[in-house]
Amino acid sequence: MTDRQSFLPEAGRPAADLLAELRALTAADLPTRGGRTTAYTYDAGRPEVRAAAEGAYLAMLEVNGLDPTAFPSIVALERRVVGAVAARLGGDGATPGVFTSGGTESIMLAVKAARDSRPEVAEPEIVVPATAHAAFFKAGKYLKVKVVAVPVDPETFRAVPAAMAAACTERTVLLVASAPSYAHGVVDPVAAIAAAAAERGLPCHVDACVGGWLLPWLAEAGADVPPFDLSVPGVTSLSCDLHKFGYAPKGASVLLFRDQPMRLAAYFACAQWPGYPVVNSTVQSSKGAGPLAGAWATLQALGADGYRALGRAALDATRRLVAGVGAIDGLRVLGAPDATLVAIGTSGDDPLDLWELADESRARGFFLQPQLSVDGLPASLHVTLTGVSGEGVDALLAAVRESVAAVRARGPVAPPTDVLALLDGLDLYLLDDAAFASLLPATGLALAPDPDSGAGSGTRMAGVNRLLDALPPHLRDQLATRFLSALYSPYLGG
Numbered sequence: 001m002t003d004r005q006s007f008l009p010e011a012g013r014p015a016a017d018l019l020a021e022l023r024a025l026t027a028a029d030l031p032t033r034g035g036r037t038t039a040y041t042y043d044a045g046r047p048e049v050r051a052a053a054e055g056a057y058l059a060m061l062e063v064n065g066l067d068p069t070a071f072p073s074i075v076a077l078e079r080r081v082v083g084a085v086a087a088r089l090g091g092d093g094a095t096p097g098v099f100t101s102g103g104t105e106s107i108m109l110a111v112k113a114a115r116d117s118r119p120e121v122a123e124p125e126i127v128v129p130a131t132a133h134a135a136f137f138k139a140g141k142y143l144k145v146k147v148v149a150v151p152v153d154p155e156t157f158r159a160v161p162a163a164m165a166a167a168c169t170e171r172t173v174l175l176v177a178s179a180p181s182y183a184h185g186v187v188d189p190v191a192a193i194a195a196a197a198a199e200r201g202l203p204c205h206v207d208a209c210v211g212g213w214l215l216p217w218l219a220e221a222g223a224d225v226p227p228f229d230l231s232v233p234g235v236t237s238l239s240c241d242l243h244k245f246g247y248a249p250k251g252a253s254v255l256l257f258r259d260q261p262m263r264l265a266a267y268f269a270c271a272q273w274p275g276y277p278v279v280n281s282t283v284q285s286s287k288g289a290g291p292l293a294g295a296w297a298t299l300q301a302l303g304a305d306g307y308r309a310l311g312r313a314a315l316d317a318t319r320r321l322v323a324g325v326g327a328i329d330g331l332r333v334l335g336a337p338d339a340t341l342v343a344i345g346t347s348g349d350d351p352l353d354l355w356e357l358a359d360e361s362r363a364r365g366f367f368l369q370p371q372l373s374v375d376g377l378p379a380s381l382h383v384t385l386t387g388v389s390g391e392g393v394d395a396l397l398a399a400v401r402e403s404v405a406a407v408r409a410r411g412p413v414a415p416p417t418d419v420l421a422l423l424d425g426l427d428l429y430l431l432d433d434a435a436f437a438s439l440l441p442a443t444g445l446a447l448a449p450d451p452d453s454g455a456g457s458g459t460r461m462a463g464v465n466r467l468l469d470a471l472p473p474h475l476r477d478q479l480a481t482r483f484l485s486a487l488y489s490p491y492l493g494g
Ligand SMILES: *Cc1c(COP(=O)(O)O)cnc(C)c1O
Pocket: 101, 102, 103, 104, 105, 107, 133, 135, 178, 180, 181, 182, 207, 208, 209, 210, 241, 253
């Protein structure tokens, strides 16, 4: 598909054709329903809920969220969605909030609000646990805010409030806690971190992107959930993604603020250009209203009872998975998960190669998400369990057991010494996409999906993951960036 003519047809094509083409393209994707893809996707497993979301999404397809005075429907819907989330998370109908496109955007806006609330700080910093989501590092880069990552407890993987307090300086504009962290699924000591922030007159953001719409239902189901929301003194903002455990279509997150001034600091306005006066609550300006309508419809279609049932099912599945992994020789669960996210690590003196294990599991139909080692925190494979995971837990455990046996049988894999040496002498950014792509086969890093195995199950990522894990962080970022560029080029992407 490199010749120009093939991209846009001269004559328009019928919709049926296009949908058939989409079906063919997505056939190679990981499955989005049924819980076998244990990251990225959240399936409520209820066709009527999906139909409600789809209908609502399409009903708002052409509405532009840019101008709430032109389309008052988006104000009404946003107030309903933000209100529903606030009412469960320590706020009420008057709690200021913003509906955003996802956790990353919610976090960027929380960091922007904290930064812009303290214009007198010339070189602002935020203090985060080392387990905080990458979105805080992204916010730091985009907003020119320094991210001070404080080591967490190496046994529990929870933030250490005293260490975070000690990392505060006169430049600090925000403290962060996760509820829970994505990587290990543990809830940080929110109350202590928020208290340390309040003592210093600083705001505290709780990243409840993954847990905000899960923990309340787990608590109702009897799980031991420490307080984490706006009801905790000192917590000044909170992010909660609805496109995760809200089971809404992608593009849905809510950012809550305790006080109005901070929401004002998240906003952006520009009336000093010759076009329409711009005032935005989000990074996007023109934006689809489908995700908002889809999130609203999903909340309404499931109702509190629906979320309770999904929460109970996910919790039960998690307990079975944790027990099952604990019984597999050579594996362990990292920390004691507070939610339904589990990090599987290795145990024993002769650690298994987790990257091979991930490929073997994928070939057996289960995608386990690789998580690299960093600063003393061990590598792991991530599993997020949702309301539909229960049925598949036994099969997942069986696949992991078989995969462990297969990895053991194959014996140890040599470390990527040659490739490391090669990369050491190279400035990756001096290579163009074609040159980089041509290097890959020689390094054994070519992504060669096996065309016969279907559904992405043949894609072997172990080489890439092993290499990334062996590289220092800045080279990891460079290699990943270089790889992404090549992936979208004709030399690798096809
Ligand atoms: C998913 C997640 C994010 C980022 O969310 P996106 O919706 O992927 O942008 C941030 N923090 C936590 C804890 C998350 O789980």
